[in-house]
Amino acid sequence: MTVTLADVAARAQVSPATVSRVLNGNYPVAASTRERVLKAVDELDYVLNGPASALAAATSDLVGILVNDIADPFFGIMASAIQSEIGGPGGRAGGERLAVVCNTGGSPERELTYLTLLQRQRAAAVVLTGGVVEDAAHRAAMDAKLRKLTEAGTRVVLCGRPPAPGTGAVALAFDNRGGAQELTEHLIGLGHRRIGYVAGPEGQMTTRHRLEGHRAGLAAHGIAADPRWVVHGRYDRQAGYEAALELLRRDASLTAVVAANDSVALGVCAALRDSGLGIPGDVSVAGFDDLPFSVDAVPALTTVRLPLAEAGARAGRIAMGREEAPPGGIASVRGELMVRGSSGVPRG
Amino acid sequence: MTVTLADVAARAQVSPATVSRVLNGNYPVAASTRERVLKAVDELDYVLNGPASALAAATSDLVGILVNDIADPFFGIMASAIQSEIGGPGGRAGGERLAVVCNTGGSPERELTYLTLLQRQRAAAVVLTGGVVEDAAHRAAMDAKLRKLTEAGTRVVLCGRPPAPGTGAVALAFDNRGGAQELTEHLIGLGHRRIGYVAGPEGQMTTRHRLEGHRAGLAAHGIAADPRWVVHGRYDRQAGYEAALELLRRDASLTAVVAANDSVALGVCAALRDSGLGIPGDVSVAGFDDLPFSVDAVPALTTVRLPLAEAGARAGRIAMGREEAPPGGIASVRGELMVRGSSGVPRG
DNA sequence: CTCATCGCAGAAAGCGCTTGCTGTCACCCG
DNA sequence: CGGGTGACAGCAAGCGCTTTCTGCGATGAG
Numbered sequence: 001m002t003v004t005l006a007d008v009a010a011r012a013q014v015s016p017a018t019v020s021r022v023l024n025g026n027y028p029v030a031a032s033t034r035e036r037v038l039k040a041v042d043e044l045d046y047v048l049n050g051p052a053s054a055l056a057a058a059t060s061d062l063v064g065i066l067v068n069d070i071a072d073p074f075f076g077i078m079a080s081a082i083q084s085e086i087g088g089p090g091g092r093a094g095g096e097r098l099a100v101v102c103n104t105g106g107s108p109e110r111e112l113t114y115l116t117l118l119q120r121q122r123a124a125a126v127v128l129t130g131g132v133v134e135d136a137a138h139r140a141a142m143d144a145k146l147r148k149l150t151e152a153g154t155r156v157v158l159c160g161r162p163p164a165p166g167t168g169a170v171a172l173a174f175d176n177r178g179g180a181q182e183l184t185e186h187l188i189g190l191g192h193r194r195i196g197y198v199a200g201p202e203g204q205m206t207t208r209h210r211l212e213g214h215r216a217g218l219a220a221h222g223i224a225a226d227p228r229w230v231v232h233g234r235y236d237r238q239a240g241y242e243a244a245l246e247l248l249r250r251d252a253s254l255t256a257v258v259a260a261n262d263s264v265a266l267g268v269c270a271a272l273r274d275s276g277l278g279i280p281g282d283v284s285v286a287g288f289d290d291l292p293f294s295v296d297a298v299p300a301l302t303t304v305r306l307p308l309a310e311a312g313a314r315a316g317r318i319a320m321g322r323e324e325a326p327p328g329g330i331a332s333v334r335g336e337l338m339v340r341g342s343s344g345v346p347r348g
Numbered sequence: 349m350t351v352t353l354a355d356v357a358a359r360a361q362v363s364p365a366t367v368s369r370v371l372n373g374n375y376p377v378a379a380s381t382r383e384r385v386l387k388a389v390d391e392l393d394y395v396l397n398g399p400a401s402a403l404a405a406a407t408s409d410l411v412g413i414l415v416n417d418i419a420d421p422f423f424g425i426m427a428s429a430i431q432s433e434i435g436g437p438g439g440r441a442g443g444e445r446l447a448v449v450c451n452t453g454g455s456p457e458r459e460l461t462y463l464t465l466l467q468r469q470r471a472a473a474v475v476l477t478g479g480v481v482e483d484a485a486h487r488a489a490m491d492a493k494l495r496k497l498t499e500a501g502t503r504v505v506l507c508g509r510p511p512a513p514g515t516g517a518v519a520l521a522f523d524n525r526g527g528a529q530e531l532t533e534h535l536i537g538l539g540h541r542r543i544g545y546v547a548g549p550e551g552q553m554t555t556r557h558r559l560e561g562h563r564a565g566l567a568a569h570g571i572a573a574d575p576r577w578v579v580h581g582r583y584d585r586q587a588g589y590e591a592a593l594e595l596l597r598r599d600a601s602l603t604a605v606v607a608a609n610d611s612v613a614l615g616v617c618a619a620l621r622d623s624g625l626g627i628p629g630d631v632s633v634a635g636f637d638d639l640p641f642s643v644d645a646v647p648a649l650t651t652v653r654l655p656l657a658e659a660g661a662r663a664g665r666i667a668m669g670r671e672e673a674p675p676g677g678i679a680s681v682r683g684e685l686m687v688r689g690s691s692g693v694p695r696g
Numbered sequence: 697c698t699c700a701t702c703g704c705a706g707a708a709a710g711c712g713c714t715t716g717c718t719g720t721c722a723c724c725c726g
Numbered sequence: 727c728g729g730g731t732g733a734c735a736g737c738a739a740g741c742g743c744t745t746t747c748t749g750c751g752a753t754g755a756g
Contacts, residue, residue, distance in 0.1 A: 002500065002742095004741095004742055004743085005742065005743060005744095006742080006743095014705075014706085015705065015706045015707075016706090016742090016743075016744090017705075017706060017707080017708095017743095017744080017745075018704090018705060018706075020743065020744060020745085021705090021744090021745090024744080027704090027745090028703065028704060029704075029705085030703085030704065030705090033704085033705080045496075047464060047467050047468050048468050048742095048743085049403070049468065049470065049741085049742050049743070050399070050402075050408075050465075050468040050469040050470065051398070051399040051400070051401075051402035051403040051408060051469070051470060051741090051742085051743095052399070052403045052711090052741065052742035052743045052744090053399075053742080053743055053744075054398075054399035054711095054743090055397070055399040055400045055403050055711050055712065055713085055741090055742080055743070055744090056710080056711055056742075056743040056744040056745080057711085057743075057744055057745090058711070058744090060398075060399060062448075069428065070418065070424050070427050070428045070431070070449070071421060071424040071425045071427070071428040072424070073419060073420075073421055073424065076418050076419040076420070076421070076424045077419045079418050079419070079449075080417065080418045080419040080451060083418070083451050084451070096461065096465055098448050098450070098462075098465050098466075098469065099448070099449065099450070099451075100410075100446050100447065100448045100449070101418070101427075101447065101448070101449035102446070102447070103428060103431050103432070103447075113444065114446075116395060117398075117444055117446050118446075119395050120395050120396050120397065120398040121398040121399070121446065122397070122398065122399060148393075152350070237640070237644065266641075266644045269644075270644060273646075292585070293614075293641040293644075296585065296614045296617075296618060296641075296645065297644065297645075297646075298621075298645070298646040350712095352711095352712060352713085353712065353713060353714095354712080354713095362735075362736085363735065363736045363737075364712090364713075364714090364736090365713095365714080365715075365735075365736060365737080365738095366734090366735060366736075367713095368713065368714060368715085369714090369715090369735090372714080375715085375734090376733065376734065377734075377735085378733080378734060378735085381734080381735080396712090396713085397711085397712050397713070399711090399712085399713095400711065400712035400713045400714090400741090401712080401713055401714075402713090402741095403711090403712080403713070403714090403741050403742065403743085404712075404713040404714040404715085404740080404741055405713075405714055405715090405741085406714090406741070
């Protein structure tokens with residue numbers, strides 16, 4: 001029914017071994033023989049059996065990419081960049097590889113399960129993106145899993161994710177703390193003193209780092225951090241909308257609001273507008289990430305640009321062994337402050 | 349080195365066959381035995397070898413999802429919905445499946461190559477999204493490939509994509525023509541007569557259908573379509589920006605511009621603003637798709653909402669055999685007109 | 697002219713799992 | 727109390743490929 005290597009071999013009058021070697025091209029085969037084999041492959045419309053080949057060779061050409069939410073451009077951009085580098089029909093980077101994009105939905109359990117699934121498939125490499133939950137038990141489980149993967153020969157790269165020491169995984173971490181601090185200092189430089197902060201979900205490292213950076217920025221200028229000025233929520237527009245309303249309720253004298261990311265910032269903007277406040281006339285707003293839509297917001301969003309595509313591409317290359325890992329297996333990726341229309345001098 | 353089924357069997361004092369059956373749960377195994385096996389699996393930290401299992405069982409639990417660009421929310425949303433339905437650790441939908449998201453970048457060749465790769469992996473199902481190129485040779489090649497896949501037992505679903513008759517593939521097509529017509533008629537209803545149209549790339553079916561719908565809308569109200577009012581470009585913001593400028597250059601008296609999709613519409617808005625024109629005061633703008641950011645644009649974008657997530661979820665279920673295919677294997681998915689701030693009565 | 701050498705092709709032993717078929721008990725019914 | 731019937735467990739034959747090792751003819755050196 002299905003065409004196998006043996007069929008091709010028979011038609012080309014050679015042994016299966018020879019066909020395999022022609023297809024893999026890692027063993028000398030006479031040109032005339034090769035040609036004959038290729039012709040047979042073509043005539044029979046032969047398609048290699050991936051599982052069989054993976055079993056025999058003890059490796060597969062699958063590469064896993066873990067993301068929190070593929071519908072979110074933040075992850076989409078990274079995934080796209082990673083994929084463009086891991087080979088596949090896209091980038092001419094050696095053998096054709098298949099990228100397996102896994103949606104963890106931010107759930108630690110799913111993350112673990114997907115890793116097992118990938119391990120089961122004997123994936124060639126795994127790139128993990130997205131946040132890390134600050135739960136000791138989960139981190140230990142993750143680290144154990146990652147270690148097992150690297151020990152089994154799977155290359156593991158953390159992209160935009162804090163390092164996992166002792167696991168053998170290479171990490172390209174975003175400098176969330178530094179970026180957030182720079183952003184807050186920009187607002188302070190404009191004259192803002194009462195700055196609200198819409199943070200991400202509690203218990204996430206990204207949330208904590210960005211918040212810490214914000215506070216460091218305040219501290220650097222001797223501004224006391226008022227706990228009423230911080231509200232936690234999800235990393236989405238809706239959460240931003242609600243958080244902004246809450247912030248206003250707590251202290252209507254705020255002159256600026258920093259959001260955990262751009263989506264949240266958009267929600268904040270909508271809430272402010274719906275409350276009759278002008279941006280940046282009444283309240284300045286700032287985001288984080290610099291996703292494509294941020295420049296199109298009106299006014300355009302002041303934010304911290306994270307080099308998502310570059311970091312993803314680099315992670316992809318490292319995962320493929322086409323670029324050396326950074327010294328110590330850890331690199332910090334800096335963001336860049338993008339000052340745009342949504343931030344201005346405070347009113348009054 | 350690596351733990352195999354046999355190791356587990358030895359430890360649990362049973363035969364490999366029994367272990368396999370416990371793990372697959374499709375054969376009666378005594379509770380006490382099962383427990384013993386599970387214990388051994390746990391103790392040895394056994395991970396099933398995917399390729400070996402796929403080879404022996406002649407099926408794999410991989411599901412392919414083809415998208416044009418994973419960084420584009422249009423595809424991200426569909427991919428996410430599809431994935432949530434195909435099982436995986438996310439949706440509790442039977443066995444754990446791995447979604448393979450493939451970025452075709454809109455290239456017909458890559459589309460074909462990915463399909464071969466998926467065929468090679470003996471994928472359980474494949475969901476294709478994204479546009480179709482109107483090239484006869486390519487379509488024939490695609491159809492042949494799809495037929496081969498369905499013949500090999502792979503379920504093939506086209507999501508938001510025109511049907512491929514005779515291939516055995518199920519199609520959930522978006523009613524681009526109808527949506528575009530409705531949108532244009534909405535503008536006409538407001539009083540617009542000179543309506544610019546920023547179309548997608550030529551030679552794509554989606555582009556053609558939307559443009560045809562637009563023209564049908566004009567025709568229905570006896571408005572002659574002026575060829576100068578149509579500009580083609582890519583499906584992105586940049587193209588929209590440039591196209592809008594070109595449109596204005598050709599005829600500054602346009603009172604409305606319809607864009608091929610929301611991203612393009614955003615570019616159009618930016619260009620209009622940069623030209624000192626108000627929206628919708630001077631020119632009304634409309635998009636297509638209703639992506640999440642469209643409601644946040646200022647003014648919010650009038651557009652046609654495509655039920656991306658619903659269609660994706662349905663496609664996923666059909667691919668998994670958990671929902672029956674529509675009669676004839678073809679269903680048309682309608683869009684819904686979303687009237688928002690970017691469209692108003694024409695000036696003057 | 698002989699023997700080591702080289703270049704290429706084939707034989708065959710798995711890779712780790714699934715599954716049809718064949719036992720082997722234990723139990724129940726007559 | 728015997729044979730029929732189930733409920734489980736094991737045997738063993740692959741699944742389709744890779745790869746080591748062996749074989750063989752041709753070539754070049756001595």
